[in-house]
Structure formats: structure tokens, C-alpha cells
Amino acid sequence: MTPPRSPETAADPRATPEGRAHATPGAPRAPGAATRSVLDEADRFSAHNYKPLPVVLESGEGVWVRDVEGRRYLDMLAAYSALNQGHRHPAILEALQAQAGRITLTSRAFHNDQMGPFLRELCEATGFEKALPMNTGAEAVETAIKMVRKWGYEVKGVPEGEAEIIVCTGNFAGRTTTIVGFSSEEAYRRGFGPFAPGFRIVPYGDAKALEDAITPSTVGFLVEPIQGEGGVVVPPDGYLACTREICRERNVAFMADEIQTGLGRTGRLFCCDWEDVRPDVLIVGKALGGGVYPVSAVLADAAYMDVFRPGDHGSTFGGNPLGAAVARASLRVILEERLSERSDELGSWFMEELRAIDAPHVAEVRGKGLMIGVVIRKESGPARPFCEALMDRGILAKETHHQVIRFAPPLVIERNELETALEEIAPVLHGEGVRRGD
Numbered sequence: 001m002t003p004p005r006s007p008e009t010a011a012d013p014r015a016t017p018e019g020r021a022h023a024t025p026g027a028p029r030a031p032g033a034a035t036r037s038v039l040d041e042a043d044r045f046s047a048h049n050y051k052p053l054p055v056v057l058e059s060g061e062g063v064w065v066r067d068v069e070g071r072r073y074l075d076m077l078a079a080y081s082a083l084n085q086g087h088r089h090p091a092i093l094e095a096l097q098a099q100a101g102r103i104t105l106t107s108r109a110f111h112n113d114q115m116g117p118f119l120r121e122l123c124e125a126t127g128f129e130k131a132l133p134m135n136t137g138a139e140a141v142e143t144a145i146k147m148v149r150k151w152g153y154e155v156k157g158v159p160e161g162e163a164e165i166i167v168c169t170g171n172f173a174g175r176t177t178t179i180v181g182f183s184s185e186e187a188y189r190r191g192f193g194p195f196a197p198g199f200r201i202v203p204y205g206d207a208k209a210l211e212d213a214i215t216p217s218t219v220g221f222l223v224e225p226i227q228g229e230g231g232v233v234v235p236p237d238g239y240l241a242c243t244r245e246i247c248r249e250r251n252v253a254f255m256a257d258e259i260q261t262g263l264g265r266t267g268r269l270f271c272c273d274w275e276d277v278r279p280d281v282l283i284v285g286k287a288l289g290g291g292v293y294p295v296s297a298v299l300a301d302a303a304y305m306d307v308f309r310p311g312d313h314g315s316t317f318g319g320n321p322l323g324a325a326v327a328r329a330s331l332r333v334i335l336e337e338r339l340s341e342r343s344d345e346l347g348s349w350f351m352e353e354l355r356a357i358d359a360p361h362v363a364e365v366r367g368k369g370l371m372i373g374v375v376i377r378k379e380s381g382p383a384r385p386f387c388e389a390l391m392d393r394g395i396l397a398k399e400t401h402h403q404v405i406r407f408a409p410p411l412v413i414e415r416n417e418l419e420t421a422l423e424e425i426a427p428v429l430h431g432e433g434v435r436r437g438d
């Protein structure tokens with residue numbers, strides 16, 4: 001199956017539907033009336049828990065999106081990797097529509113005919129015995145925490161109430177109170193305590209630190225194979241394999257949060273595959289819903305999963321037939337369109353091209369597959385104005401962690417589209433159109 005294509009493929013991403021390019025490439029653009037009205041409304045009615053780029057999108061297809069002014073952009077964020085299959089993938093939309101015409105929600109009080117096949121296909125694709133479906137990533141992480149704690153008490157024999165989970169500096173696992181409680185990011189935590197005990201933080205990338213932190217009460221080690229929100233931080237080679245082995249020796253559950261790195265993003269189906277690591281607990285989300293519906297899941301063998309018994313845990317929408325049908329199609333697209341392989345090939349090439357730009361503002365280009373961070377030098381100011389300049393040129397990317405521009409387009413992207421992107425990225429990394437100090 002060929003990836004969905006925009007009708008104006010290979011055109012300048014700055015081109016409008018009428019075929020005009022923006023007035024002056026890279027020149028600051030005053031938002032039009034349609035954009036302004038939405039921004040004003042958001043300012044007035046929306047909680048200010050985000051600081052989005054001032055662009056208002058109204059449609060999308062594949063790797064392209066269009067704003068309310070009719071401008072077209074290449075989406076190089078892909079909803080934090082929830083859109084690995086691209087916007088409105090036809091096979092996923094078809095599954096959504098077909099299922100919407102049958103039944104959408106049963107609750108887990110009853111069975112439905114989509115959840116069973118979904119979980120079987122997910123287990124087959126990942127090599128685990130059992131799966132537990134949830135909706136958002138944070139819920140899946142919470143689920144994994146509950147499972148591993150209970151495993152600790154019932155199987156490992158940790159005294160009740162003493163289970164400890166080790167996490168890493170720079171972690172991001174969602175926004176619930178338990179999860180932000182073990183964040184090392186002050187902004188995620190400030191004002192939201194008191195926090196749940198039972199977590200210990202060790203430096204990311206340091207296997208020895210993990211080994212030293214393990215106690216008889218340690219039940220799990222929760223780790224992102226690459227830290228996405230932390231700034232596309234790639235740990236040293238061998239880190240995953242080494243920490244996996246430490247966990248095996250010490251009877252600690254190795255819990256991989258692959259919500260962002262999984263499902264093809266880094267050039268393997270899962271980022272742990274790069275080091276032939278099989279986690280004890282695999283957490284997936286984001287692209288599992290194909291960009292149309294929130295679907296997440298926890299995968300593990302029966303030894304862990306069987307600690308859950310009726311009444312222990314649940315979710316009204318988890319495993320619902322609409323989400324399950326969408327997730328089945330989303331998974332099929334990733335496998336059938338070989339999105340992991342595409343990400344590997346295009347990502348290696350694109351990363352080299354980004355490095356070759358050799359711009360004075362760039363400290364480092366890092367990542368794996370099409371999960372790439374361009375680190376802006378401290379002296380050059382934060383990454384945000386660079387992202388604004390990219391937006392002016394028809395490229396949507398978002399800063400993460402102040403200094404990093406993340407490039408993580410849908411994996412259905414074509415090489416010529418990445419070439420077009422490079423033509424716009426290069427001048428921006430050289431500072432063109434970058435308005436500093438705002």
C-alpha cells in the first residue's frame with residue numbers, strides 16, 4: 001500500500017492552494033484575521049497550560065497540514081509521534097468509519113468483538129503473552145506502575161507498602177500526580193504536591209547508578225530508550241542492554257516506556273530492539289491510535305499480568321471497540337508499510353544532511369531514525385524563535401527542553417519532502433528570520 005499523498009506533492013511547502021508562495025520567505029508574518037480570532041478565543045477561554053506556535057490548523061493529509069489562511073505546512077512534529085502513519089491515513093479512517101457504523105462502546109462489563117483480536121495482534125507483533133488496553137500514555141504508565149508494585153508484593157515478596165521503582169533524571173511519562181511526582185523537571189512538579197512516595201531517581205544513561213540504587217525493595221526500573229520530551233536524549237550505546245541485564249540479575253522489572261519511541265519511530269519497531277532488549281513490561285501509546293483516537297496498552301508476560309484480578313484495575317473506555325478497531329488498522333499500517341525501515345533509512349540520511357548544514361547556532365544533531373533533535377547553542381538563545389522562523393517558512397516543528405528543535409515527521413514522509421524541508425531548515429539554522437529576544 002502506498003502512503004497517503006497530498007495532492008500538491010513535491011510542491012514548495014510555502015505554496016498556498018493558489019500556488020503562490022509566501023510574500024518574503026522567512027519574513028515575520030502578521031497572523032490574518034481568521035488566525036487572530038482563534039488565538040484571541042484560546043487566550044480567553046482556554047487554560048494556559050500550553051504555549052503553542054501561533055498557527056491554526058484546519059485540515060491535514062499525510063505529512064501536510066493547512067491553516068485557516070490556506071497556507072500549507074510540512075508537519076515535522078507529528079503530534080509528538082502519535083501521527084507516525086500520517087494525518088488521516090485512509091486505512092485507519094476506513095476502520096474508524098466501519099466500526100462507528102457497528103458499535104463504539106461496550107465498557108468492559110461486556111466483551112466486544114474487536115478487543116480480543118486487537119490484543120492478540122498486539123501480542124503477536126510485540127512478542128508478549130498478554131496485554132492490558134488503556135487510553136492515554138499516562139494511564140498506561142500508571143497501569144504498569146500498579147502491576148509491577150503488585151508483582152513486587154505477591155511474587156517478589158517485598159513487604160507491603162515498601163515497593164520502590166527507579167526512574168531516571170529527565171524522564172517524561174505523563175502528567176498525572178503520581179507521574180509528575182517522580183519528574184526531575186521543576187516546572188512539571190511545582191505546586192502539584194504532595195506526591196506519591198516509592199520512586200527513586202538515578203542519572204539517565206548511567207548503568208552503574210542504577211545498580212547502586214537497587215535495594216531489596218526495588219520492584220521496577222522505568223526507562224525511556226530515548227528521552228523525547230527530555231530533549232531527544234540518546235543514552236550511551238549498550239545502556240539498555242546493560243540495565244536490562246542488571247534488572248534480570250536483581251529480579252527487578254525492566255519497564256520500557258516506548259510511548260514515543262515505539263511503533264517505528266526510531267528505525268526499529270521498538271527502540272529497545274536496537275540492543276536486542278526484551279523488556280519485562282512494554283508501554284505503548286501515541287501512534288497505536290494512528291492519530292485518530294487515544295489508545296494505549298501495557299504488555300507483559302503472564303507472570304506479571306496475572307497479578308491483576310477482577311476488580312483490581314480498569315477503564316471505562318479502555319479496550320473499547322472503536323479504539324480497538326483503529327489500533328488494529330494503525331498497527332497494520334506500521335507493519336505493512338514498513339514504517340520502521342523507512343524511518344531507519346530516511347532518518348540516517350536526514351540526520352547526516354542536518355549535520356552537513358554545519359550552522360554556527362547548532363551545538364549537536366542527535367537521535368535515531370526519524371526522531372531527531374537539533375540542539376541550539378546556549379549563546380544563540382532558546383530554540384523557540386528558530387521554530388517560529390521555521391513556521392514562517394512552512395515547516396512545523398516544536399522546541400523541546402528550551403534548546404532543542406525536534407524533527408519527527410510522520411514516517412510516511414518521502415525523501416523529496418525531506419529535501420524540501422532541508423532547503424527551509426538550512427537558512428533558519430544559520431539564523432535567517434530568527435527573531436531573538438521575544
Ligand SMILES: *Cc1c(COP(=O)(O)O)cnc(C)c1O
Nearest residue numbers: 136137138172173174257259260
Ligand atoms: C507522551 C508520552 C507519555 C504520556 O502520554 P499521554 O498520552 O500524553 O498521557 C508518556 N511517556 C512518554 C515517553 C511520552 O512521550
